[in-house]
Amino acid sequence: MTQTSPAPGAADTASTTASVRLEGISKSFGNSYAVNNVSLDIQQGEFFSLLGPSGCGKTTLLRMLAGFETPDRGRVLIDGQDMTLVPPYERPVNMMFQSYALFPHMSVADNIAFGLKQTPMARGARNLRVTEMMELVQISPLAKRKPHQLSGGQRQRVALARALARHPRILLLDEPLGALDKKLREKTQFELVNIQERLGTTFIVVTHDQEEAMTMSSRIALMRDGQIEQLDAPRRLYEFPVTRYAASFIGSINLFEARVLQQNGDEVRLSCDEAGADLLVRSSEKMLPGMALTLAVRPEKVRLLSPGEQSPNLVRGRIKEIAYLGGISIYHAELPSGKQVQFTQSNVQALAEQPLSWGQDVLLGWHPDSCSVLTE
Amino acid sequence: MFRRAPLLMTVLLFGYAFLYGPILSLMVYSFNESRLVTVWGGFSTKWYSELLHNEQILGAAWLSIKIAAINASASVVLGTLAAVALVRYRRFRGRTSLEIMVTAPMVLPDVIIGLSLLLLFVSMQTLIGWPAGRGQTTITLAHITFSMAYVTVVVRSRLAHMDRSLEEAALDLGARPLKVFFAITLPIIAPALVAGWLLAFTLSMDDLVIASFVSGPGATTLPMVVYSSVRLGVSPQINALATLIVVIVAIAVAIAGVLLYRQEKGSNSRKE
Numbered sequence: 001m002t003q004t005s006p007a008p009g010a011a012d013t014a015s016t017t018a019s020v021r022l023e024g025i026s027k028s029f030g031n032s033y034a035v036n037n038v039s040l041d042i043q044q045g046e047f048f049s050l051l052g053p054s055g056c057g058k059t060t061l062l063r064m065l066a067g068f069e070t071p072d073r074g075r076v077l078i079d080g081q082d083m084t085l086v087p088p089y090e091r092p093v094n095m096m097f098q099s100y101a102l103f104p105h106m107s108v109a110d111n112i113a114f115g116l117k118q119t120p121m122a123r124g125a126r127n128l129r130v131t132e133m134m135e136l137v138q139i140s141p142l143a144k145r146k147p148h149q150l151s152g153g154q155r156q157r158v159a160l161a162r163a164l165a166r167h168p169r170i171l172l173l174d175e176p177l178g179a180l181d182k183k184l185r186e187k188t189q190f191e192l193v194n195i196q197e198r199l200g201t202t203f204i205v206v207t208h209d210q211e212e213a214m215t216m217s218s219r220i221a222l223m224r225d226g227q228i229e230q231l232d233a234p235r236r237l238y239e240f241p242v243t244r245y246a247a248s249f250i251g252s253i254n255l256f257e258a259r260v261l262q263q264n265g266d267e268v269r270l271s272c273d274e275a276g277a278d279l280l281v282r283s284s285e286k287m288l289p290g291m292a293l294t295l296a297v298r299p300e301k302v303r304l305l306s307p308g309e310q311s312p313n314l315v316r317g318r319i320k321e322i323a324y325l326g327g328i329s330i331y332h333a334e335l336p337s338g339k340q341v342q343f344t345q346s347n348v349q350a351l352a353e354q355p356l357s358w359g360q361d362v363l364l365g366w367h368p369d370s371c372s373v374l375t376e
Numbered sequence: 377m378f379r380r381a382p383l384l385m386t387v388l389l390f391g392y393a394f395l396y397g398p399i400l401s402l403m404v405y406s407f408n409e410s411r412l413v414t415v416w417g418g419f420s421t422k423w424y425s426e427l428l429h430n431e432q433i434l435g436a437a438w439l440s441i442k443i444a445a446i447n448a449s450a451s452v453v454l455g456t457l458a459a460v461a462l463v464r465y466r467r468f469r470g471r472t473s474l475e476i477m478v479t480a481p482m483v484l485p486d487v488i489i490g491l492s493l494l495l496l497f498v499s500m501q502t503l504i505g506w507p508a509g510r511g512q513t514t515i516t517l518a519h520i521t522f523s524m525a526y527v528t529v530v531v532r533s534r535l536a537h538m539d540r541s542l543e544e545a546a547l548d549l550g551a552r553p554l555k556v557f558f559a560i561t562l563p564i565i566a567p568a569l570v571a572g573w574l575l576a577f578t579l580s581m582d583d584l585v586i587a588s589f590v591s592g593p594g595a596t597t598l599p600m601v602v603y604s605s606v607r608l609g610v611s612p613q614i615n616a617l618a619t620l621i622v623v624i625v626a627i628a629v630a631i632a633g634v635l636l637y638r639q640e641k642g643s644n645s646r647k648e
């Protein structure tokens with residue numbers, strides 16, 4: 001924490017290196033909080049995602065960064081400068097709106113030039129920048145068209161070019177791919193990442209699509225009811241969720257209710273009625289015997305064991321459901337306790353018989369490193 | 377068509393007959409040779425040339441057009457300001473009274489508006505000496521008072537349907553609020569301003585009651601001339617005048633319609 005740091009200079013460097021710093025930001029509409037006491041640091045050049053279900057406050061948070069909403073409490077710092085009360089037209093930030101908000105009475109080129117016309121700039125330099133931006137997002141042939149003559153994907157590109165034209169330090173994107181169809185969305189994800197890497201601009205993206213956030217971001221803030229539930233790199237968020245909410249929002253996961261038996265160093269032995277066996281996990285946190293917790297295992301971490309094979313975490317079940325998805329198959333096994341466990345198998349050979357059939361008894365296991373402990 | 381829905385077509389025909397029959401007969405009789413409105417005496421354009429030499433009617437027409445144009449322009453400015461205040465600023469002191477004042481002229485009878493404005497102008501003259509006497513100025517002021525209400529309604533609905541994020545995007549791109557209003561908001565609501573201007577112009581050209589209350593000896597508007605001359609017996613000159621007005625209005629409305637349609641087409645396909 002910077003406030004405990006002895007040297008005042010240390011706090012200063014910390015706040016200047018952060019591209020964006022939010023300090024205890026809250027915003028309420030009526031008597032419910034849209035954003036509730038959010039603090040975070042975003043570094044220069046990051047591709048940062050705000051992820052969460054609809055209505056959790058992502059857009060409100062973004063609008064406070066852009067300057068369209070004033071926080072009830074807290075401060076917004078951009079490049080170390082307090083911007084909490086600075087109006088949108090004076091912030092070094094640009095936003096790409098969810099609806100794109102292209103000016104209907106202006107051509108594509110005029111839309112992109114609009115932001116440049118608000119600063120003193122020679123006409124030649126301005127035209128050059130507009131051309132450059134249109135090349136960047138590959139819409140040069142559309143320069144003369146009006147927004148209503150463009151497809152959804154083309155409009156998205158124009159909106160991106162317009163927001164980038166002023167070379168903002170930070171680009172805010174509200175559901176940038178939300179209005180595109182699935183194919184185009186996947187293609188555009190990679191283009192966005194490429195453009196971000198090329199320009200080095202800090203991107204802050206709002207999305208409700210967990211795959212999108214996983215693919216593009218360097219870090220993800222998972223939001224819930226106006227608060228940040230977990231802030232981590234995509235990989236850590238997936239492999240080591242800290243709460244049930246985080247675990248089930250991203251991908252699918254098996255959850256077991258368990259109780260601590262004993263802790264030996266970082267090995268924790270658990271008793272679990274649902275699994276019908278004792279389980280073993282690794283955790284560096286201090287745990288007292290008798291403590292209740294939840295164990296989370298991803299379906300692809302659950303291995304199908306051959307008869308007689310041993311594993312620290314071993315459960316018996318019977319196949320109840322099989323779903324063939326092409327690349328993988330998803331199986332549901334029912335344990336004697338009635339608990340359903342999901343696991344997946346890659347379909348390595350095209351013509352191989354299904355290795356498992358409905359009603360078959362199976363032995364399943366997973367490694368103690370491949371599961372995480374949720375305390376909430 | 378007739379075979380498919382005979383009842384519908386009959387109703388439609390009757391409707392058109394009622395709406396346009398009187399206007400059509402008025403136009404036809406403006407080319408009547410005879411002085412008698414009910415008897416056809418052969419084709420002639422003599423009423424038009426007589427009209428062009430009728431100083432009284434020409435003067436009144438010029439006065440009415442002047443008043444209508446000033447009124448329409450002032451109403452568009454004031455009505456747009458009121459609409460922006462009502463749509464863009466949710467809460468401010470005096471919002472309710474502004475809202476009431478904006479809608480009142482549309483529901484109050486003309487007689488009451490005319491009388492109360494007359495009383496206002498008279499007491500203003502005794503208190504501050506302005507407006508001195510009654511005439512063009514007082515008629516224009518009275519017309520702005522009620523036309524502005526209609527313009528506000530037209531502009532307000534257009535503004536309420538405008539995507540707020542367009543203005544936010546302009547602010548975000550570095551434009552100050554006043555610049556945003558002129559560069560983004562105004563062009564997008566322009567069709568409503570055109571419609572509002574035409575509406576205010578027509579309302580002013582059309583008004584007899586309020587103008588009669590607040591006008592003075594020197595200022596006689598076209599409706600007042602027509603009304604008083606018709607009371608002395610219908611002259612075919614009035615038919616000729618009415619025909620001219622109908623033609624001019626039809627052309628203006630057609631031009632405005634084309635403009636509005638083009639704008640509308642643009643903004644509609646954008647929303648898809």
Ligand SMILES: Nc1ncnc2c1ncn2[C@@H]1O[C@H](COP(=O)(O)OP(=O)(O)O)[C@@H](O)[C@H]1O
Nearest residue numbers: 029033034052053054055056057058059060061
């Ligand atoms: N201008 C506003 N007035 C009232 N309530 C609002 C306003 N903007 C957002 N909210 C409320 O705040 C909450 C968060 O909204 P939002 O930030 O848009 O969520 P998200 O973008 O995550 O879907 C929602 O419950 C929404 O209804």
Ligand SMILES: [Mg+2]
Nearest residue numbers: 055058059206
């Ligand atoms: Mg949103």
